[in-house]
Amino acid sequence: MTKAKPQASDTERWNLRLYVAGQTERSVRAFDNLKKLCEEHLAGKYTIEVIDLMRDPKLARGDQIVAVPTLVRKLPEPVRKIIGDLSNTERVLVGLDLRPRD
């Protein structure tokens, strides 16, 4: 296991989707947390798509959204789901596979 892949490789594209419901304090916080984290760990190779379920309620079904905010890592595969306002950075990094699970 020489290549435990704690850091994203340089060529990988990160496609992240953040599901929120309305411009609530919590969803703004989640977005800010995500943005900060991406800049730190994935600078230059990520895209964030924010989906407001209040505007596109039908999209909740496609990605099996129950809780909000939910962050879905579409790429790289496999798909990962992270719920909450992303304030626990450690858990987010683990969830995104940017840090190995303990």
Add this chain to the structure above:
Amino acid sequence: MKKARSQEKQGLAKCLTGIRGLDEITNGGLPRGRPTLVCGAAGCGKTLLAMEFIVRGAREFGEPGVFMAFEETESELADNVASLGFGLAGLVRRKKIVLDHVHIERSEIEETGAYDLEGLFVRLGCAIDEIGAKRVALDSLEALFAGLPNEMILRAELRRLFRWLKEKGVTVVITGEQGEGTLSRHGLEEYISDCVIFLDHRVINQVGTRRLRVVKYRGSAHGTNEYPTMIDERGLSVLPISSLGLDYGVTKKRVSTGVTQLDAMFGGKGYFKGSSILVSGTAGTGKSSLAAAFADAACRRGERCLYLAFEESPAQIVRNMASIGFDLDPWACKGLLRFHAVRSTLYGLEQHLVALHKLVEEFRPAVVVMDPVTNLISVGNTPEVTAMLTRVIDYLKMKGVTALFTSLTGSGTCDERTDVGISSLMDTWLLLRNVEEGGDRKRLLHILKSRGMAHSSQVRHFLLSDRGIEVLEARS
């Protein structure tokens, strides 16, 4: 009770489920615009009840519905109910029903801070609005507990969900798995206080028996018994029979016994229509023959007859009765006579009851023969059989069906006592016996009772021959 009734008069709005029997015991269905909890152990029929509520709502009451499944996928659900002929796929296509499978897998979810279940609300709200749903089923909501780590958030959100559903004005069925000593594993009954239904599936003497009980129903009177329930090719049915009172209509009309001389003994006209008749006697006294005569006469009048045989196969009955001049086969071919032959031990008592119920609903017979009821004792004990027969008799009377029961009395036991203790339920009681006289066995019959009519008190000798049953003149 009084309070409940006065509220009922003010009109607690109800929502018909369309499930046979359930609407009767709830006095008109589930509380409209409110959630109902349906709980029970695995395999008790919760999902089916929820699905029938949605499908029948859409099909029979013009109320579109959303079925949100937390455990089964849309296609699994469709497959599961395909055999029931619900036409689920068509209803989904015509936008009468939305099926939504909510997939939550704990291992795929990382929790990283505060959240709520607005996603679920949005999803449900979207489905409701899409088809203008009036009904919602959540099956089973408790899967959320397994999928989401934070129980505190979940409980707060469930409370909010039920409030939100009430505001939406939809009638909701929520299923929950039975817990240890609680109705549902995660205590959903705390949140759903309007109506709770409990389903039970137990095995007694190797015979599976389903029961349903309305644990509570706020603001409404409801039957409190455990009601026998059955799942068959048409879905769930609940038997509300014991809720019936003694208020069925009676008639003075008569029906022939099938034996001219016997009719004469009943004032020339036979049994009362819609009454219950018991024919009892020891083995080989001619009980089934009298039953066949009665069935044959009904078919001759062009009436439908349902013949429940617990001892012999239809073919055997037809052959045996042909030997004494009752040709039942043509009636069976014409569809006037229907046999339902099962070993009594095949089902539990409840299932016998449900089966009878369904046959009567479907076939609408004018007369029913049960031959012999005493065989049911092998299924249950005497009080249970008596209770079941009381239900049968009440039900048939309510339907105006004339019913003839044969009862085998053990030799040696007192003749004027039936083994199932049902004689008091019967309107007419015919007693058959054999006596030895001059090296010959003679068949005797007499009418022990026949409520509400003048009847012969003679003990008469009768013959069985290929010309049928002949009751001889009394010797003076």
